[in-house]
Amino acid sequence: MTPACTHGPTGHFALYLRAYWPDPTALDGTWRPPAVTRTTD
Structure with missing residues (x-):
């Protein structure tokens, strides 16, 4: 089976972190x- 995408994104890339009920330190x-x-x- 061949994966649909074998390379990373090109151009702008954004990574988001969702923190549900985060600790005060976050x-x-x-x-x-x-x-x-x-x-x-």
Whole structure:
């Protein structure tokens, strides 16, 4: 089976994080999400 898309997006890319009922640290800016890392197959 071949995947429909074998490459990443071209152009502008945005990554959003949804935080439902976040801890106070997420709201006051002291918590930082983990870094996003590009992967390859």
